[in-house]
Amino acid sequence: xxxxxxxxxxxxxxxxxxxxxxxxxxxxxxxxxxxxxxxxxxxxxxxxxxxxxxxxxxxxxxxxxxxxxxxxxxxxxxxxxxxxxxxxxxxxxxxxxxxxxxxxxxxxxxxxxxxxxxxxxxxxxxxxxxxxxxxxxxxxxxxxxxxxxxxxxxxxxxxxxxxxxxxxxxxxxxxxxxxxxxxxxxxxxxxxxxxxxxxxxxxxxxxxxxxxxxxxxxxxxxxxxxxxxxxxxxxxxxxxxxxxxxxxxxxxxxxxxxxxxxxxxxxxxxxxxxxxxxxxxxxxxxxxxxxxxxxxxxxxxxxxxxxxxxxxxxxxxxxxxxxxxxxxxxxxxxxxxxxxxxxxxxxxxxxxxxxxxxxxxxxxxxxxxxxxxxxxxxxxxxxxxxxxxxxxxxxxxxxxxxxxxxxxxxxxxxxxxxxxx
Ligand code: SAM
Ligand code: SF4
Numbered sequence: 001x002x003x004x005x006x007x008x009x010x011x012x013x014x015x016x017x018x019x020x021x022x023x024x025x026x027x028x029x030x031x032x033x034x035x036x037x038x039x040x041x042x043x044x045x046x047x048x049x050x051x052x053x054x055x056x057x058x059x060x061x062x063x064x065x066x067x068x069x070x071x072x073x074x075x076x077x078x079x080x081x082x083x084x085x086x087x088x089x090x091x092x093x094x095x096x097x098x099x100x101x102x103x104x105x106x107x108x109x110x111x112x113x114x115x116x117x118x119x120x121x122x123x124x125x126x127x128x129x130x131x132x133x134x135x136x137x138x139x140x141x142x143x144x145x146x147x148x149x150x151x152x153x154x155x156x157x158x159x160x161x162x163x164x165x166x167x168x169x170x171x172x173x174x175x176x177x178x179x180x181x182x183x184x185x186x187x188x189x190x191x192x193x194x195x196x197x198x199x200x201x202x203x204x205x206x207x208x209x210x211x212x213x214x215x216x217x218x219x220x221x222x223x224x225x226x227x228x229x230x231x232x233x234x235x236x237x238x239x240x241x242x243x244x245x246x247x248x249x250x251x252x253x254x255x256x257x258x259x260x261x262x263x264x265x266x267x268x269x270x271x272x273x274x275x276x277x278x279x280x281x282x283x284x285x286x287x288x289x290x291x292x293x294x295x296x297x298x299x300x301x302x303x304x305x306x307x308x309x310x311x312x313x314x315x316x317x318x319x320x321x322x323x324x325x326x327x328x329x330x331x332x333x334x335x336x337x338x339x340x341x342x343x344x345x346x347x348x349x350x351x352x353x354x355x356x357x358x359x360x361x362x363x364x365x366x367x368x369x370x371x372x373x374x375x376x377x378x379x380x381x382x383x384x385x386x387x388x389x390x391x392x393x394x395x396x397x398x399x400x401x402x403x404x405x406x407x408x409x410x411x412x413x414x415x416x417x418x419x420x421x
Pocket of ligand 1 (some may be wrong): 037038146147148149183184185215216217242244282283284313314315316317318
């Protein structure tokens, strides 16, 4: 989502006559797009920003903007802490970047709530290629107790269906073959049409070959969506369905609004319509009050679900959230130990699943970066598995979609060879 927000900011600035430079030393304007989901991202940003202080004193014409969730949270505080920053703008005020840049404003803060952000059609400067991200909704209403997102990105609002279809039709006409629909909970998308109807309409767009969407909330997973994944030909056989914890008491403390049993019902439903669907998830290790038994339930959940991949994180205290005020915060070492056990458990499962694909033929969409002369080719299957091609013939292929034979299943990717007639 942040990468796509950066594409929008680049698009806005291009309209104002700017162009992207790889050389920070020659930039007239530096825009940070920040993330505050975990403390580490915040620390990294702060130390990097500090380094710009001297750049600004050497080049007084340089302008610095801070965007994203840290900007939203800190607002004017950021200007006090780093007076060399010129603009502070939150995720709901990306559009204000154009005025700020055009009028060379300084000391400006744009962090107000903007529920109409869904109606703004911001130009996005996308990298050349065949994959594009498309926002379908903004914000979140769920208030999971560990999460900062509802405070930084505001209330959930969905973009009108017509605007989304228009944007994707345009992308398909430009040659994009895959779209990933973005939102904190895409399966609660609701505007003039619902999410499944939106998928049906996108499925009809000529030229498009693959449709993906992230992220889904288990609470909103319907039979209708499970069926749509199984029946709409362009919708890829993959779903990201974050579990967060396998323990009911921790799920309750997290305010996730489902039990493990209910989550398992979602998995059954998905596999009923799409038996080989790839399922990935997010897990938080060491939520406040998590006992050894709770952690064991998470390990058992991972084993019984048999995910295709997992993003796991140590719980990170986010000031302003309910969990931050809870009792029973765990030591970092214990959180790390639990995180490692979660990752090791999943790695063994992923390796086994990837090895089971050895010898099979899979269709991949090539993802070699334009201008990449390394001769290496890689792509992703519909199930979103990364495939590296061992021979070079893939890189010279004019087709974006090729069928390859899997020769080895590794922990995080597949190795394959191109198939000759
Ligand atoms: N809306 C999505 C959902 O509910 O699944 C998730 C969006 S969030 C940006 C991505 C992931 O970050 C979450 O699924 C969660 O696992 C993780 N996360 C959020 N807050 C966290 C925190 N305070 N500490 C550790 N991980 C966190
Ligand atoms: Fe955060 Fe929960 Fe909303 Fe996801 S659903 S963005 S984890 S509050």
